[in-house]
Amino acid sequence: xxxxxxxxxxxxxxxxxxxxxxxxxxxxxxxxxxxxxxxxxxxxxxxxxxxxxxxxxxxxxxxxxxxxxxxxxxxxxxxxxxxxxxxxxxxxxxxxxxxxxxxxxxxxxxxxxxxxxxxxxxxxxxxxxxxxxxxxxxxxxxxxxxxxxxxxxxxxxxxxxxxxxxxxxxxxxxxxxxxxxxxxxxxxxxxxxxxxxxxxxxxxxxxxxxxxxxxxxxxxxxxxxxxxxxxxxxxxxxxxxxxxxxxxxxxxxxxx
Amino acid sequence: xxxxxxxxxxxxxxxxxxxxxxxxxxxxxxxxxxxxxxxxxxxxxxxxxxxxxxxxxxxxxxxxxxxxxxxxxxxxxxxxxxxxxxxxxxxxxxxxxxxxxxxxxxxxxxxxxxxxxxxxxxxxxxxxxxxxxxxxxxxxxxxxxxxxxxxxxxxxxxxxxxxxxxxxxxxxxxxxxxxxxxxxxxxxxxxxxxxxxxxxxxxxxxxxxxxxxxxxxxxxxxxxxxxxxxxxxxxxxxxxxxxxxxxxxxxxxxxxxxxxxxxxxxxxxxxxxxxxxxxxxxxxxxxxxxxxxxxxxxxxxxxxxxxxxxxxxxxxxxxxxxxxxxxxxxxxxxxxxxxxxxxxxxxxxxxxxxxxxx
Numbered sequence: 001x002x003x004x005x006x007x008x009x010x011x012x013x014x015x016x017x018x019x020x021x022x023x024x025x026x027x028x029x030x031x032x033x034x035x036x037x038x039x040x041x042x043x044x045x046x047x048x049x050x051x052x053x054x055x056x057x058x059x060x061x062x063x064x065x066x067x068x069x070x071x072x073x074x075x076x077x078x079x080x081x082x083x084x085x086x087x088x089x090x091x092x093x094x095x096x097x098x099x100x101x102x103x104x105x106x107x108x109x110x111x112x113x114x115x116x117x118x119x120x121x122x123x124x125x126x127x128x129x130x131x132x133x134x135x136x137x138x139x140x141x142x143x144x145x146x147x148x149x150x151x152x153x154x155x156x157x158x159x160x161x162x163x164x165x166x167x168x169x170x171x172x173x174x175x176x177x178x179x180x181x182x183x184x185x186x187x188x189x190x191x192x193x194x195x196x197x198x199x200x201x202x203x204x205x206x207x208x209x210x211x212x213x214x215x216x217x218x219x220x221x222x223x224x225x226x227x228x229x230x231x232x233x234x235x236x237x238x239x240x241x242x243x244x245x246x247x248x249x250x251x252x253x254x255x256x
Numbered sequence: 257x258x259x260x261x262x263x264x265x266x267x268x269x270x271x272x273x274x275x276x277x278x279x280x281x282x283x284x285x286x287x288x289x290x291x292x293x294x295x296x297x298x299x300x301x302x303x304x305x306x307x308x309x310x311x312x313x314x315x316x317x318x319x320x321x322x323x324x325x326x327x328x329x330x331x332x333x334x335x336x337x338x339x340x341x342x343x344x345x346x347x348x349x350x351x352x353x354x355x356x357x358x359x360x361x362x363x364x365x366x367x368x369x370x371x372x373x374x375x376x377x378x379x380x381x382x383x384x385x386x387x388x389x390x391x392x393x394x395x396x397x398x399x400x401x402x403x404x405x406x407x408x409x410x411x412x413x414x415x416x417x418x419x420x421x422x423x424x425x426x427x428x429x430x431x432x433x434x435x436x437x438x439x440x441x442x443x444x445x446x447x448x449x450x451x452x453x454x455x456x457x458x459x460x461x462x463x464x465x466x467x468x469x470x471x472x473x474x475x476x477x478x479x480x481x482x483x484x485x486x487x488x489x490x491x492x493x494x495x496x497x498x499x500x501x502x503x504x505x506x507x508x509x510x511x512x513x514x515x516x517x518x519x520x521x522x523x524x525x526x527x528x529x530x531x532x533x534x535x536x537x538x539x540x541x542x543x544x545x546x547x548x549x550x551x552x553x554x555x556x557x558x559x560x561x562x563x564x565x566x567x568x569x570x571x572x573x574x575x576x577x578x579x580x581x582x583x584x585x586x587x588x589x590x591x592x593x594x595x596x597x598x599x600x601x602x603x604x605x606x607x608x609x610x611x612x613x614x
Contacts, residue, residue, distance in 0.1 A: 052466055078468035092459035094523065095452075098268070102449075103456045107468030109449040113477060116448035117441045123448050124269060131265040170467060 002030050002173045002204045004065035004081065006051070011060035013050060020046045022230040023060070028174070028223075033200060033207040035221035037214070037241070039250055043230040044210040045087055048176050051208075052077050052084050064174065078107045083172030085163045087179050087210075091151045097162050098147050101134045104169030134169055140198060141165040157188050161195075168199065175199070177209035181216050189216055196220050214242070226250065271443050276587075288432055292425035300424050301496070306536040307431040308492040311438050313516045313528035315486030318442060320514075321522040322451065323478035324458030325373075326382045329389025330513045333483040335396055335505030336362045337490025338411075342500055343402050345412040352417065358491045359484050366483020370476035389510050396502035408501040411494045431492055438485055442525050445481070454478050486513075515564070519571050521580025530579040538564070 006028040013021045021043045028034045036044050049055045051062055053074040062069040067080050092100050109130060110116075115123050138144050141161050146154060151162065160183070167175055180196070181189045193216055199205050200220075211217050217224060217238055224241040226233040228250035234241055241247055260273055272278050287294075291303055316330045337358045344354035373384050396403045403409060414421040414430070421427050445451040456464035457474045465471050494500060512535060520531025542560050553559070575582050589596040 054462070054465070073470075074465045075468050075470045078466065084466050086463065090460045090463035092456050092463075094459055095455055099452055099455070103452050103464070103469070104467055106449055106453060106456070111449070113445075113450050113481070116445055116450045119444035119448060124266075127269055127448065128265045131268070135265075166463075166467070 002206060004173055004206075005029055006174055006206070006208065007061075007063050008047075008051070009061045009063075011047070011050060011062065012058045013046060013055055014058045020230050021050065021057075024227065024230075024232045025060075026225055026232070026235060028206060028208050030173075030206055031200070031204065032223060033196070033209070033221045035217045035224045035238075036208070036210045036227060037212070037217060037224060037247075038227040038233075041229075042227045042250075044227060045178055046230075047227070048084065048178055048210065051176060052082065078170050078172070081171075081173040082176065083167040083170045083174070084176035085167050085178055085180065087182065089156075089159045089163050091159055091163055091166070093152045094150060096148050096150055097143065097154070098134065100151060100162060100166050101137065101169045102130060104166040105130045105133065107170055133171075137165050137168050140168070140202070141195065156183055157185075160184060160188075160192075164192075164195070168203070168205075172205060174206045174208060177207060177211075179210055179212065181211060181213045189213060192216065193219050214238075218242075269447060271440075271447070276591075292428060297424045300428050302536065304424070304428040304431040305493075305496045306532050307428075307435040308489050308496060309516065309535060310529045310532035311435050311492065312486050312489035312513055313520065313532045314438055314442050314525060315482045315484075315489060316513050317517050317520075317522070317525065317528040318445070318454070318485065319478050319482035321517055321524070321527065322446065322458060323454040323475065323482075325370075325475060325478060326378070327385040327482070327510075328382050328507075328514060329385040329387070329392070329510050330482075330486055331505045331507070331509035332389045332392035333362050333366060333486040334490035334493060334509065334513070335392060335500075335502075336365060336483075337487030338494035338497070338500055338505070339396060339403050339409075339490075340487070341491035342409055342411045342494050346409075350417075351415060355488065355491045359488045362487020362490070363480045363484035366487075367476050367480040369483070370479025371472075373479075374472040374475040386507070386510075389507055393502050393506050396505060403500070403502070406502060408499055411498050411500060414495045427495065434488065434492060438488070439525060439529070442485070446525075450477065515568055517578075519568065519578050521578030521583075524580045526583075527578055527580035530583070534579060538567075 008027070009025050011021055011024045012019065024043075024047065026034075036047065038044050046055065050057050051069065053069060053072060057070070064080055064082060069077065069080065069082075072080060092103065095103075110123065110126055138147060141164065143158065143161055143165060146158055146162065151159060154162065160180070164177070164180065177196075181192050184192065196207060196209075197220065200207060207220075209221070221238055223235060224238050225235045226241050226244065226247045228246075233246045233250060234244045236244070260267070262268065267273065272281055292300055295303065312330075312334055315333070316327065319325050319327055319330075340358035340361045341354050344357055345351065349357070369385070369388055373381055376384055397406050399405070414427055416430065421430065446455070453464065453469045453474050454477075456467070456469055457471055457478075461471050464474075490505075497504065516531035516535045517528055518531075519534050520529070521527030539560070542563055545563075546555070546559070571578060577584070
């Protein structure tokens with residue numbers, strides 16, 4: 001069902017004099033779980049922001065399927081089938097969980113302001129249809145008990161799940177997860193790993209994630225890419241990357 | 257306390273899900289409909305004026321309360337609506353066409369402001385809109401051919417579809433019908449994708465953008481809708497003022513609109529209506545106070561602005577959610593009697609946001 005490959009070629013970006021991402025190339029195959037690891041400030045989140053077009057690269061190309069992502073604007077990326085979550089949860093704090101998830105489907109909804117003003121029957125039908133899709137995601141993520149809560153009233157862990165659910169509501173074929181397990185306890189991290197499996201197998205979504213928790217990475221990722229100081233160190237299976245000398249040096253310092 | 261038993265997704269699309277809400281809205285509607293029978297003509301006219309202000313409040317609420325874009329020059333749109341409507345009427349354009357045209361002109365100007373300020377935030381947006389307000393006031397003062405300049409311009413008599421509305425109750429019902437339509441439309445907007453996109457932009461532009469919301473376009477839309485509604489209110493206001501002068505739509509009027517939605521409670525349509533009631537009743541209360549207080553205090557110049565300012569300070573310090581927030585608490589107190597505690601509405605900080613990507 002999903003046959004699009006994400007290709008990043010020679011991607012670079014400069015912030016003033018700092019080269020945050022330097023000539024990075026990699027491919028994420030359809031249906032794969034691909035993890036990016038690296039020390040703080042290695043450029044992992046910058047890579048994500050480049051792929052979601054929040055940043056304009058200095059050089060290189062990004063394509064998804066036959067689509068050149070650099071031709072799209074940030075708000076069109078979701079139409080190409082790419083959804084994402086954020087490291088510092090970015091939910092709509094003063095709206096309910098349900099409203100948050102419905103915004104997740106914004107890209108698939110009608111835009112006619114005047115129809116919305118009159119709440120025409122077509123709008124009512126579409127709202128119910130989208131609600132059904134949202135309820136499927138609520139079931140999958142088991143967040144039914146929070147449905148009518150405001151985000152501002154939710155604990156950290158629940159927000160993390162809601163954000164993941166919101167990203168899924170857009171029906172992406174590629175999901176960028178920025179540290180899905182950060183700030184979660186062991187039990188919650190286990191839950192996340194099961195969900196990631198579900199998302200991958202039930203929904204057929206390709207996963208690209210930034211993660212520090214090597215246990216989680218080892219459990220869910222098929223391919224791991226290590227970056228340090230904006231440069232690519234190595235790509236391989238979790239075991240290969242873990243035993244790579246460059247990676248160990250980047251994490252532990254010279255001479256280890 | 258009523259627990260809602262929902263059996264269909266359509267239940268969540270209802271505007272008034274609770275029985276209590278239906279009853280209260282019913283009572284309010286009944287009062288508004290029968291007001292001409294109960295109220296003295298003077299108070300009926302005041303009530304009509306209040307309805308016009310409620311529409312303007314909803315206009316600003318859509319922009320500031322729901323989309324998070326501050327506007328300190330919103331009286332400009334009130335003025336644009338009023339002057340455009342008056343100009344068209346004096347050119348012999350029928351009422352229904354004229355009021356629609358005035359609304360459209362206001363909406364277009366609003367969209368232009370939205371376009372030019374769509375990349376601005378906070379202070380910069382406040383200053384830009386303030387400058388716009390002052391600019392437009394100056395235009396009203398100088399464009400003699402259309403606005404009559406500082407001498408002002410008389411508003412032609414009200415006549416709808418060829419029928420002269422000379423009675424106060426006719427005028428009042430016109431305000432009421434338009435206000436009801438605006439409230440209904442605004443409520444619809446916020447249960448549909450467009451309104452949700454507005455709220456999304458208010459709470460997090462970053463994730464709204466990544467979910468496919470065109471943030472710049474949403475801001476243009478929000479300014480457009482807000483300006484249209486405010487312009488519509490201005491056109492109605494013109495008939496209450498009967499004579500337009502540029503000072504009426506100055507910075508102070510913009511502040512009044514802003515105070516209205518802050519006191520009423522940001523982020524709710526009902527808040528805008530509460531704010532309009534408050535703003536309309538305050539002068540009455542102050543004139544009553546003047547008679548009661550000893551002349552040394554009561555006759556002092558500047559008592560009104562002082563009380564105005566004091567009330568705003570108190571609202572912001574003690575009830576940031578405004579009258580609407582107080583109303584929710586009172587309702588909650590009765591619904592859960594006798595279990596209400598002081599801390600029932602205290603929001604615990606479950607976690608603090610740290611470095612956000614800006």
